[in-house]
Amino acid sequence: MAAQIKPYLAALLQKKLREEGRGLNDYRKIEVEINPLASSAGSARVKIGSTEVLVGVKLDVGEPFPDTPNEGVLIGNAELVPMASPDFEPGPPKPESIEIARVIDRGIRESHAIDMQKMVIKEGEKVWMVNFDVYPINHDGNLLDAGALGAIIALMNARFPKYDEKAGRVKYTELTKEKLPMTEIPIMTTFGKLSGTIFVDPTKREGDVMDTRLSITTLESEKASSMQKGGFGTFTKDDVLQMFDLAVEKGKELRKLLKQATSKA
Amino acid sequence: MKRGGYIMADKLFVKDHDVVVPGEELAEGLDYLPAGKAFRDGEKIFAATIGLVSVKGHVLKVIPLAGKYMPRRGDVVIAKVTGIGHSGWTLDINSPYMADLNIGEASSEYIDTNRHEMSEYFDIDDYVLCEVITISDAKFVKLTAKFRPYRRLSPGNIIEVSPTKIPRIIGKQGSMINTIKDYSKCEISVGQNGWIWISGEPEQQARVARVIKMIEKEAHKQGLTDRVKNMMEGK
Numbered sequence: 001m002a003a004q005i006k007p008y009l010a011a012l013l014q015k016k017l018r019e020e021g022r023g024l025n026d027y028r029k030i031e032v033e034i035n036p037l038a039s040s041a042g043s044a045r046v047k048i049g050s051t052e053v054l055v056g057v058k059l060d061v062g063e064p065f066p067d068t069p070n071e072g073v074l075i076g077n078a079e080l081v082p083m084a085s086p087d088f089e090p091g092p093p094k095p096e097s098i099e100i101a102r103v104i105d106r107g108i109r110e111s112h113a114i115d116m117q118k119m120v121i122k123e124g125e126k127v128w129m130v131n132f133d134v135y136p137i138n139h140d141g142n143l144l145d146a147g148a149l150g151a152i153i154a155l156m157n158a159r160f161p162k163y164d165e166k167a168g169r170v171k172y173t174e175l176t177k178e179k180l181p182m183t184e185i186p187i188m189t190t191f192g193k194l195s196g197t198i199f200v201d202p203t204k205r206e207g208d209v210m211d212t213r214l215s216i217t218t219l220e221s222e223k224a225s226s227m228q229k230g231g232f233g234t235f236t237k238d239d240v241l242q243m244f245d246l247a248v249e250k251g252k253e254l255r256k257l258l259k260q261a262t263s264k265a
Numbered sequence: 266m267k268r269g270g271y272i273m274a275d276k277l278f279v280k281d282h283d284v285v286v287p288g289e290e291l292a293e294g295l296d297y298l299p300a301g302k303a304f305r306d307g308e309k310i311f312a313a314t315i316g317l318v319s320v321k322g323h324v325l326k327v328i329p330l331a332g333k334y335m336p337r338r339g340d341v342v343i344a345k346v347t348g349i350g351h352s353g354w355t356l357d358i359n360s361p362y363m364a365d366l367n368i369g370e371a372s373s374e375y376i377d378t379n380r381h382e383m384s385e386y387f388d389i390d391d392y393v394l395c396e397v398i399t400i401s402d403a404k405f406v407k408l409t410a411k412f413r414p415y416r417r418l419s420p421g422n423i424i425e426v427s428p429t430k431i432p433r434i435i436g437k438q439g440s441m442i443n444t445i446k447d448y449s450k451c452e453i454s455v456g457q458n459g460w461i462w463i464s465g466e467p468e469q470q471a472r473v474a475r476v477i478k479m480i481e482k483e484a485h486k487q488g489l490t491d492r493v494k495n496m497m498e499g500k
Contacts, residue, residue: 001345004390004418005421005422006421007420008421008467012469012470012471017467017471019474019475
């Protein structure tokens with residue numbers, strides 16, 4: 001379908017219009033559900049338009065990496081299941097799912113959103129390990145932003161399970177009231193570019209035809225913690241600066257929405 | 266009522282526009298004729314799928330609310346080219362069955378494969394407006410694109426809707442689709458298989474797509490024509 005609809009979408013974007021009637025720099029409607037999963041330490045369900053992802057957090061105790069004996073461990077994973085889209089096939093992880101997991105992971109890791117030094121039980125021996133899994137339920141584009149938003153919400157609302165130090169066992173189902181030591185709220189904003197027009201939050205149809213994309217994770221301090229470019233097209237320097245300013249603005253918007261949702265929960 | 270020596274009571278358990286579920290008993294007795302996704306088992310009529318009931322005289326019909334496209338002879342469909350062979354093309358018709366377009370059915374002219382590449386006529390990923398000519402018992406579907414208006418579709422907007430909603434999108438004698446065409450000045454081809462091709466001014470193309478999606482979503486409701494007019498006027 002991509003080749004067939006590309007000229008139409010390019011012409012539409014050139015006129016600063018989107019298929020759903022929103023503006024170039026608008027997100028689709030975002031809905032957030034906090035801790036929908038009873039069996040995980042923390043979870044989130046995020047909908048951006050008809051894109052839907054479920055993120056679960058698991059907290060475990062394990063050995064730290066030898067080069068960071070005084071820090072906890074963060075591991076992110078994404079599973080593109082066939083349920084989400086006919087484009088996804090079962091089998092070992094494909095580059096797309098690895099990219100999604102790593103870009104979301106990097107945005108959180110490099111922002112130091114979790115104070116990893118507070119996650120140590122015994123230096124060099126035992127630390128808390130944070131695992132988050134991103135599961136798209138429905139793919140209508142922009143899984144990166146939905147996954148990143150879901151991941152940070154799930155982490156912010158995750159609680160430590162009970163840990164029996166003597167037996168060295170984690171009681172996963174018994175949660176304490178203690179939350180993760182969060183210091184930042186990194187927010188990812190993904191831009192697409194098609195025939196010279198830059199737009200926020202590409203749908204699947206736009207994503208299939210766009211020349212290139214850039215995902216920027218921004219912090220409250222208006223700094224970027226990570227960037228990822230995809231696709232074969234190019235950006236100019238002005239493009240990148242313009243997108244960065246927009247990403248900061250969108251970050252503020254989403255952070256507000258996220259705080260509202262958290263205060264309600 | 267007396268029929269064949271038996272006393273029969275003809276009972277109808279549903280009304281027009283009722284929603285029914287598979288296996289639901291719709292009527293008893295021999296007075297009603299099942300149509301669509303309704304079937305007779307002995308003296309009773311049941312629904313075979315989830316759908317809307319339509320009662321017209323003695324015809325009791327169940328119109329499915331959801332389902333895949335099942336090809337029928339004479340259907341106009343929009344197909345996507347997925348393969349090129351020695352003597353024809355393989356196409357996806359948004360159905361469980363693939364379809365074949367034989368080289369003799371592709372054009373009203375003679376296609377000389379020594380002088381022309383097959384892909385000059387239909388290339389992979391092209392969309393073709395065509396008609397179903399035959400379906401074999403083994404569900405081999407054959408298409409034709411020999412006559413107007415059947416052709417390769419130029420770039421435009423392709424949208425996908427549930428094939429069961431196509432009659433509603435077309436409307437009575439094409440009333441709904443013609444309303445949309447008149448307001449939008451767009452060229453629209455509706456395939457029975459649920460794929461719709463829209464060509465015209467980009468803003469109108471997007472609007473038509475939104476209107477059609479609205480019809481798909483609200484197909485079971487009444488008074489859609491007025492809402493379509495309002496949406497097309499930009500209200």
